[in-house]
Amino acid sequence: MPSYDSLSADQLQQITTLGSLKKSGYQPRSVKQELRDNLIKKLQSKEDVFPGIFGYEETVIPELQRAILAGHHINLLGLRGQAKTRIARLLIGLLDEWVPVVAGSELNDDPLQPLSVFAKNLLAEHGDNTPVTWMGRQDRYTEKLATPDVSVADLIGDADPIKAATLRLPYSDERVIHFGLIPRAHRGIFVINELPDLQARIQVSLFNILQEGDIQIRGFKVRLPLDLQFVFTANPEDYTNRGSIVTPLKDRIDAQIITHYPKSIEIGKRITKQEARIQDVQKGMVTTNEVIHDLVEQVAVEARASEFVDAKSGVSARLTISAYEQVVAGAERRALINGEATTYVRLGDFISAVPAVTGKVELVYEGEQEGAGIVAEKLMGKAIRTLFLNYFPDPDKAKKLKGRPSPYKTVQEWFGSGHTVDLLHDASTKDYRAVLDQVPGLRDIVTELHPSETPEHTYFLMEFLLHGLSEYSLISRNRLTAGAQFKDLLSSMFTMPSFGEDDDEDDEDEKPQRGRRR
Template identity: 55%
Template sequence: MARLSPDAPPPDISTIGELKASGYTVRSVKSEMRANLMAKLQSGEDIFPGIIGYDRTVIPQIQNAILGKHDIILLGLRGQAKSRIIRMLPSLLDDYIPVLEGTPLNENPFAPITKQGRDLVDEHGDDAPIAWMPRSDRYGEKLATPDTTIADLIGDIDPIKAANRRLTYADEEVIHFGIIPRTNRGLFAINELPDLQPRIQVGLLNIMEEQDIQIRGFNVRFPMDVMMVFSANPEDYTSRGNLITPLKDRIDSQIITHYPRTIDVGIEITEKEAWQDRATESDGLAVDVRVPHYFREIIEQVAFEARESEYIDQKSGVSVRVTRAALEDLISAAERRALINQETETTVRIGDLMHIEPAITGKVELVYEGEQEGAQNVALTLIGRSVRTIFTQYFPDPSDKESGRPAYREVLSWFSKGNAIDLEQDLSFTDYAQRLDQVEGLKSLVDTHTSPGSPSETASMMEFVLEALHQNSLIGKEFDDGSQSYNDIMGSVLGNFGPPDDSDFDDEDDPFDRYR
């Protein structure tokens, strides 16, 4: 009997006799997944759609493990798509398989393993009924918790069943099977494996090696056909829990996941995960929020900075959920401002970045130094470092006194005269642009080095310049509730020197060293 096509209904076969006549042969789960993977690889089908950044690392290793009929553990820090990958593996199962109807363990009609199944075949022979089980019912999953028991996973004697059916404890029918045997002929996943108590992990040894289970009190082994997949965090391997050596030895392939390795890959993941198209749920109050590309780069850079920060516990990791939540908060800040000003469109501003702080503080674990700094200060530090890093991809580097800083001569001169600019969070676009236009040389600097697509993007880029100059300690910045002010970093002290003129930039000693 040929295998079913992806969208085909189950065959019109309802008895063991009809199944035999069709020529159907039963394959093990791992053989089935291997064969289906081979067919998908030959056809060029995308086996893990939506999984980004693993094309040359994790995905080939998973495919190799399946081709080798291996049980697998995915080892990686939080937010590395481990659970999502595991939940995609059932797509490699057949669309339907025949099971003996009325039995508890999805039994092979040709080789029943329980007393109920054997009795059914003995009584009805080739007329024994079968059902067709879809792949969606062949996946089981359990989050490992310290209170998980052997009865939960493997099974135990059910005294209530024995009493109700007047059975002795010697009768196999008093057994209550756990979640793993009920996933027989399927795929079973355990997330956060080290959280299982060691004595519970011992109960998995037979399944992994001998492919059977034994329920206490019965001298009977039930052969299992199940592929086991696990996930774990490296920190849990050594700190929160332990993975016993015999179990680790029985897991054929340990595959290490990782965070995005480039900004572009991170942006692609965040674009896919973040909720950005909000018009469908706005009840007619939709605001068109534009997010220039450099904001997406800044948000991804925040995650990269966090993964190297001395304030953050690197063993806990920095999830990609940080960037998803940060982008959503950024868009929400701009959306809120537009609604307050009755605007139908707006562009994200640098000042909106202060509103991504909640997306950072709730998702990182601080070390002692970070606790001393405070979560909010750490978040602002990460944002500032990211702005400084991304800025140099669009403008001359202000930290380079020879080739970079002279580009900002006119802007810095304006601030050195004692001028300041206040940018409240809820300013309308008109007021926002007017205040930025006061800074001499700022707009011409933006026009020289970039090509904004609209006046609002120009204004946002102008603020980008001011923030970068602040992050390079060339102008000052003060925060107040809902507003920020850029000013001369040295105030009246620099006023004593007078405003610089062009000749200052020709001298070996740069007068703007005073800003340091």
């Protein structure tokens, strides 16, 4: 059989009839065989089969490849934000570039294996002169999100009274059928996202298609041996109250592949950098660093382990993507306000990305009592605390060193003498540096541990050091409307609430309704 992938559009246009198609040596091939053959070619040539998918190289991707080689229908099972739909869409790359279809057929009929009444009648009438067109691989992918209002008619089909009246046909005539999405996806890939959300009675309608390849429409004696590769995506049925996959349907899905979240921060960073929509003008204006990338990914790690977040719901990779986009946007906004052509990212930009976190986590009862904003700030604080040890000595251990003063002693004593520092999100670069420079010992700690850093990164680490010391309760950090205030821990107990607690003016009035907050 010739490969039509290598033919140009002009060469394909010369094959316009059934006769010319036969002369070319064309032989029908099932979708599953097509996927299998093209996968074999890619594996033999060491080509990346699923580009842009990171962290699944030793888990999901091998299982997926085995399922394709076995000719199986596939269910991708996992929590939200685990690239299930993205993987399904990448399967398009395993289809042939072009396939011939009977011109005008709504079921993408193969000229040598017609399926619909229309195609059979056309072939009977015109024979080798039957017109043939070519369909690209992108047109052979159909995707449907399962929603409660999806009906059997939407997926399979139903009798169309308007068609019957227009063509003056009785309802017993097969030509009055209006086919649904699945028959129209014949010779392609059909994806149903969030399968458990599909009503049980609708899931039952898929039994025959998966097992026998044919459809059932009301009282019609129609048998259509559909050629389809089904891919389903679903959350674990025990993790959702919205529905489940009925057991007989689950039994008919050959391969169930379990996806997972990135197993390391490095993998998470690759995904975030790839998916974040950072415009070129932002890249030219804002300089970031790996610490910020690590902090953004660590927030997701902390959220997945948090007592306030529903672990069964999961924490999508979209959290880190949105958070990083807001970090860059926050730095860009500051530069625009201050009339600066460029700016270096700050830890304050990370803190101000709370809105990207609040909508991406499903809270348990305790989390609802705390409030989404408070929980998001706590998660960010934990991320800072965790990564602080990668750059600075452990404050807890520094307290216990015998014969040596704590490296943070000078900073602590300065705050202990009544000094405060206000770091505002929108402060100009000059003001930002001036505020940090007034803290004695702060720069010394950073330059001693990280002597080769650029001036911009040094100031970033100085700010990071202040936030880290507050997380380890060596100093206090209070939330300001436009930034954060650092001061002595003891004095803060008698003034403002600490960072991460509600400081609204009407807090006392609201507490009875919202529950007491820590």
